[in-house]
Amino acid sequence: xxxxxxxxxxxxxxxxxxxxxxxxxxxxxxxxxxxxxxxxxxxxxxxxxxxxxxxxxxxxxxxxxxxxxxxxxxxxxxxxxxxxxxxxxxxxxxxxxxxxxxxxxxxxxxxxxxxxxxxxxxxxxxxxxxxxxxxxxxxxxxxxxxxxxxxxxxxxxxxxxxxxxxxxxxx
Numbered sequence: 438x439x440x441x442x443x444x445x446x447x448x449x450x451x452x453x454x455x456x457x458x459x460x461x462x463x464x465x466x467x468x469x470x471x472x473x474x475x476x477x478x479x480x481x482x483x484x485x486x487x488x489x490x491x492x493x494x495x496x497x498x499x500x501x502x503x504x505x506x507x508x509x510x511x512x513x514x515x516x517x518x519x520x521x522x523x524x525x526x527x528x529x530x531x532x533x534x535x536x537x538x539x540x541x542x543x544x545x546x547x548x549x550x551x552x553x554x555x556x557x558x559x560x561x562x563x564x565x566x567x568x569x570x571x572x573x574x575x576x577x578x579x580x581x582x583x584x585x586x587x588x589x590x591x592x593x594x595x596x597x598x599x600x601x602x603x604x605x606x607x608x
Contacts, residue, residue, distance in 0.1 A: 442542065444574070445591070446482065446522060446590060446591050447589075447590055447591070448587055448588065448589055449460075449465065449467075449587070449588040449590055450463045450585065450586070450587050451463060451569050451585065451586055451588075451589075452569070452583045452584065452585035452586070453508075453569045453570065453571045453583060453584055454571075454583045454585070455571055455573055455581060455582060455583060457563055457573065457576045457577075457578070457579035458572070458573055458574065458576050459491060459572070460515070460517045460518060460570060460571070460572045460576065461490065461517065461570065461571060461572070461593060461606060462514065462515060462568045462569060462570035462571070463568070463569050464514070464566050464567070464568055465567045465568065465569060466469060466566060467469040467479055467562065467565050467566065467567060468565045468590050469564050469568075469602075470471065470590070471562060471563060471564065471604075472565075473563050473600045473601050473603070473604035474565075474597070474600075474601070475600075476557055476576075476591055476595055476596065476597050477593075477594060477600070478561050478563045478582070478592070478594075478595055478600055478604075479561070479562040479563075479590050479591075479592060479593075480558070480559045480560070480561050480562075480590060480591050480592075480593050480604060481527065481528075481553040481559050481560045481577075481588050481589070482509065482553055482554065482559040482589045482590065482591065483554045483555055483559075483588070483589040484528050484549070484550070484552045484553055484554070484586055484587070484588050484589075485586065485587045486530055486547070486549070486584065486585070486586055487584070487585040487586070487587075488506065488532045488547065488579075488581055488584055489581035489582060489584075490545065490582060490583065492582055493580065493582060494521045494530070494577040494580070495534065495545065495580060502536045502576075503533065503536070504533070504534050504574050504575040504579060505532065505534075505573070505575075506532045506571070506572075506573045506574075506575075506578050506579060506584065507529070507530070507532075507565050507571065507572050507573070507577065508529065508530055508531070508569065508570065508571050508580060508582035508584045508586070509526060509528070509529040509533040509569075509570045509571075510526075510527040510528040510529070510567060510569055510586065511523070511526055511527060511562075511567065511568050512525040512562060512564050512568075512570070512608070513568070513569050513607070513608065514526060514566075514605035515568065515570055515601045517554070517572070518570065518572050519586050520548065521601060524606070524607070525607065526551065527549075527553065527560050527562070527567065528547055528549065528551055528552045528553060528560075529549070529550045529551055529552070530547070530549040530550055530552070531546075531547075532545070532546070532547050532579070532581075533545070533546040533548075534579060541562075547578070550561055552593050553588075557589065558591060561593075561603055562594050562603075562607065563600055563603030563604035563606075563607055564607045564608060569584070569586060571583075571584045574592045
């Protein structure tokens with residue numbers, strides 16, 4: 438059994454700007470919370486996603502049948518969007534816009550494919566950097582400038598061998 442000391446929850450915020458239909462990512466420094474040699478790891482309990490800025494509306498004037506903006510949070514740097522078979526995926530989701538082909542919006546979907554809140558005990562992170570990546574199937578990303586996230590986290594202590602094993606499995 439791994440002994441864990443719990444801390445009060447706190448929030449980590451990050452954002453990555455869309456740049457058309459090219460994958461881009463930003464790193465999130467967790468060095469203040471994670472130290473595998475010191476047995477300290479981060480548990481992500483919940484993630485919230487904000488598409489665009491508070492004053493941006495998604496551009497729904499498209500005549501394309503469907504477009505998607507997507508994000509992923511990973512423990513390893515990526516060159517493109519990856520699916521859940523990639524061991525580095527912590528969370529992923531998308532914003533989808535579907536029209537009838539005449540710029541009449543039929544449906545807008547915001548979904549999390551996977552997120553820490555889907556698991557019984559959240560998601561443990563043992564690496565000092567994680568990555569927020571975004572991509573879009575449309576060059577204007579629905580007119581949205583960014584994808585921002587907020588993580589609810591706690592810091593926990595594992596045995597040195599468990600903390601190191603976790604860190605190595607996520608690199």
